[in-house]
Amino acid sequence: MKRALIAYCGITLLLTSGCSRKSKQPPQLQATAKGAAIVESSGGKQIGYIGLPLDQPVVVQVNDASGAAVAGAAVYFSGAPGVSFEPPAALTDSSGQVTSAVSLGQQAGRYKISASTRDASGKNVEIAIEEAALGYQQTLGAQLNAQYCIRCHDPESSPLRVSNMDNLSVKPHPFTEGETLNKMTDADLIALISHGGPALNKSAEMPPWGYTLSKSDIAALVAYIRAVADPPYEAGGLVYAQK
Template sequence: MTRYRYMPTHVGTAAHGCPAERSSAIASRRARSVFLPAVAVLATILATSCSQQSASAPVPKPTAFGAAIVESSGGKQIAQTGSLLPQPVVVQVNDKQGAAVAGALVEFAAAPSVTFDSPNALTDSSGQVTSNVSLGGMAGRYQLSASTFDKSHKKVELKIEAIALGYQQTLGRHLNDQYCERCHNPESTVERVSNYDNLEVKPHPFTEGDTLNKLSDADLAAIISHGGSALNKSALMPAWGNTLSKSDVQALISYIRAVSDPPSRSAGPVYAKH
């Protein structure tokens, strides 16, 4: 019996197929190359439009006016770059007698990369407004502004400071929590009991810029690595050179510079603008 074999006239892939298939595949690829970027552009336009609509949302109309705006809580917080502050920022509007004012408009502002979940709101019955704040992507100090208007429509403004830590500074913060906080922080917490009051010579808190800013990075590295006696300081300061690597010591110094008050000149710009 004669056997017949079916011989396909075209190979299954357009790369080796007939000219018509190749042309069709090329056209398809070209269509995708045009379509996909167009989709991305459209998504960007829509996102920008939504962002602009959100940013241009109507500002609530105040029903009362105060004479002063004060910080209730949330100032001088520290967080990693691009992250949410641990606690919300809470401000209060008061009248001339110091009594809380309900219904006053409060507006928050900062560098463009800083976001507020409530950029503007009316004070509640306690005269307060609460807003969660996300810091920008640049390490440094951020100045947050909270403002209201008095009866003459004059702006009354409050400045609040927050600190964003970069990668090295965040590592330094973890090392501080693990090795330094117990003696250099006089405040106790549920997780940590401070040893500050038990020491005859009181250690300097890392925020004490008036003292620590006078020491060079090399001086701080010597004290951390070899103990206080290395620079004729208190012998109660132990040597950490066998525990911390050189990069650990540098990270710790970077953290100290970041949180010092007043700010250290070596910590970069006083206020981040991005």
């Protein structure tokens, strides 16, 4: 009887150890401290590509009730299926921060990822961070943007690309400027890109691109503009990749 029990325990142990290797549970961390709030430090609102890591890691910070950073608090990251974190969970460092590299899922669109920690009462405190992933069409749009649009529509300059925005008498809208661009319909944007500013009674400094870019190129640009809008563009209701 005793032998049978030992054998039974052994088999169960073997089986469960086999199983546990298969299902990747986030490691349970031994938190040495607890915070009261979690805030985003950097890495939100990035524009990445499906399945690929974002350029910058996501950094979150755990604070106590008085707003001071807490070291040694356990932070867990989670997101839609396909979103992966490296590491998925960690203890905050001496400055109260956790850094995780994020790869977005396989679907183009907006992603909400969350970082959570437990406060002293054991309650879950979490923060939602938004990222966007570009799919085929938006990627094409992003490439065309970098080739044709960015020099006037992006105020940032780099040594290799000096922004032309300040040289224009009417300042163009950066494509992330959702407040303005979200109000325009797809048809308006297509008309504006194809026929230039005067098509919508706007400045002629925006030239017509309809004789240079194809219709699918212009549709791709609109898809890109919609994908990077901040606040997000909500046409037929915003769809988040579901858990």
